[in-house]
Structure formats: structure tokens, C-alpha cells
Amino acid sequence: MRNLTSDWRINSSLLGYRQCSKLALVKKPKLGQNFLVDDAARHSIVDALGDVSGRTVIEIGPGHGAITEILAGRVRRLIAIELDRALAAELRFRFRDQPQVEVVEADVLEVDFGALVPPGETADVVGNLPYYITSEILLRLFAAGAEGLLARAVLMVQREVADRLAAAPGVRDYGLLSATAQMNARVETLFTLPPTAFSPPPDVFSTVLRMEFAPRFCELGVDAAGFEALLKACFAQKRKTLANNLRAAGYSPQEIQAAWPAEVPSQARAESIALEPMAELYRALARIPKS
Numbered sequence: 001m002r003n004l005t006s007d008w009r010i011n012s013s014l015l016g017y018r019q020c021s022k023l024a025l026v027k028k029p030k031l032g033q034n035f036l037v038d039d040a041a042r043h044s045i046v047d048a049l050g051d052v053s054g055r056t057v058i059e060i061g062p063g064h065g066a067i068t069e070i071l072a073g074r075v076r077r078l079i080a081i082e083l084d085r086a087l088a089a090e091l092r093f094r095f096r097d098q099p100q101v102e103v104v105e106a107d108v109l110e111v112d113f114g115a116l117v118p119p120g121e122t123a124d125v126v127g128n129l130p131y132y133i134t135s136e137i138l139l140r141l142f143a144a145g146a147e148g149l150l151a152r153a154v155l156m157v158q159r160e161v162a163d164r165l166a167a168a169p170g171v172r173d174y175g176l177l178s179a180t181a182q183m184n185a186r187v188e189t190l191f192t193l194p195p196t197a198f199s200p201p202p203d204v205f206s207t208v209l210r211m212e213f214a215p216r217f218c219e220l221g222v223d224a225a226g227f228e229a230l231l232k233a234c235f236a237q238k239r240k241t242l243a244n245n246l247r248a249a250g251y252s253p254q255e256i257q258a259a260w261p262a263e264v265p266s267q268a269r270a271e272s273i274a275l276e277p278m279a280e281l282y283r284a285l286a287r288i289p290k291s
Helices: 015-026 038-048 065-072 085-094 131-146 160-167 174-183 222-232 241-246 253-259 275-287
Strands: 056-060 077-082 101-105 123-128 149-160 185-193 206-213
Touching: 015 038, 038 065, 038 131, 038 149, 038 185, 056 065, 065 123, 085 241, 101 275, 131 149, 131 160, 131 174, 149 160, 149 185, 160 174, 160 185, 160 206, 160 241, 174 185, 174 222, 174 275, 222 241, 222 275, 241 253, 253 275
Parallel strands: 056 077, 056 123, 077 101, 123 149
Antiparallel strands: 149 206, 185 206
16 A cells, blocks of 8 residues: 655646635534545545546535535546535535536435436445544444445545454454455555645554445355344454354354354454355354244
8 A cells, every 4th residue: 555645746837726726625524524624635536436437427525525525626526525504505606617517415314316316327436434424324324335326436544443344354443344345345555645645644644545345245155134234243252252242142052063164263263264265154053044
């Protein structure tokens, strides 16, 4: 992963963006907003989406339009979802002469992605996710990806969250969020941004990552809802072994022993187990007759 902390520089020759950056500096932030004010960063984020000339792109939390401005000239259709009423009005005025840009004033957690994506098509997503609802937004995106509505996402999240999303089994950061993400998408970390890339500067570093939505439920022969419920049970208490977490979830020692994958040590914890043996465990438990 590249760390571009020392590489980001604002290109002040871009008048429109400079004005946008000034707005970010003077506007009192609400709703946990940290506005991107780094020119190199915003271009790198849009570039990471690839060729979007024939695609619909959904932007989450466009703020003052730092990324919106670049996307507007590259996409077939851009839907910017902004909760802040004043910012939504600002964006509508700014892009009033660009019919390919639609500003939706709404909470992304309540948006129906199916209503935004044309039938038979998929959309891409870009956004700087608010730290306090990152997990909730990701779950919404995973669900939309599983429905075949989304193809790719380029997202900015807190660096620690990105580490968890991309973590492999057996490392400290691997947990329920890692397993859930990797059941739904291929996750790739791209680069990290310092607090100075934002206004106001947050207290944390941010990482930009790319997700290619590719649900693995069919590949691994598991039911999505049932497998996700099992994952939650397996990771319920990280200090407990997998077997103890399963017992706490209501499985008997006999059921656990009958379903236990041969390659998994008896004292293993969930964070050490890859998705394939976890799916094997789920399938075996599902075959056990209910008493």
C-alpha cells in the first residue's frame, strides 16, 4: 500500500476548487463532516474508479463537491447523496447547468439503491464515509452489491477500519467486519491520507480503499442470512474459542464435534479461521437434524 502522506499538494491554480476549499475552511462542520481539501487526493480517488464514461456513479457525502466536480465531467450519470440541507442546495446551484448531475438530499442509510440504478445495470460508488456510521453504510453497500446493484466502490474510511476490512485470518485486526467484507467483495487498500488533507483536520488518518463487489455465498454453498448469523455468533466474544462461542449460541458439544472441520484446531478462535472452513462448518451444522 502506498502512503502518500508527504505527497499531497493543493494545486491553487484551479480557481473553482480553490473556492470550494475556502468554503470548507469557513463553513462550520456538522454531522461529523471533514471536507477533503487536497487536490491530488481527489483526483487519485476518482482515477481509482477507472473508466466511468458510460456508467452511473453514486457519491456518498459530496460536501462542497471536491470529488463531484471531477466526476461530473467523466460520468454518464452522477447521483450525489447529501444529508446536509445547505450543502445539498449549494451543490444543486453549482451543478445546475449539468443535467447528468442529480443531487439527492437524503440519509444514505435510508436510500433505496434499487431505485437509483437503472434496471439491468450496475452502479459504482465513491465517498468519504462519516466515521461514526461507517459500518452501517458498508453493510448497506454489501447488501446492494449482493443484489447485483453495485459493481465497485472507492471509499475513504478511518485507517483502522480499513486495516480491519483488508485483514487476513490469523492477524489481530481480523474480525467480523473483515469476514463480512470479504464474503461480499474483494478489498484493496490504495493509499493513506493525513489529517491535513481535510478541513477541519480529523484526529485520525484516513485510508482510501477499492472494493469490487463479488459475493461468495453461492461459491461457498451457504445461505447469506444464515451464514452471516453464524459469523456473528462465532465472533461474539473474541477472547473465547470458536467452540465456546458456538456453545453460547446454543449448539451442543455433540453438534459442534460432528460438524467440526478436520483442519481446524479444537482450540481455534474465529479470527484464525478462513472463510472456506467457516463455510464448511456452517454447511455441516445446517445438515444436523433439529431435535
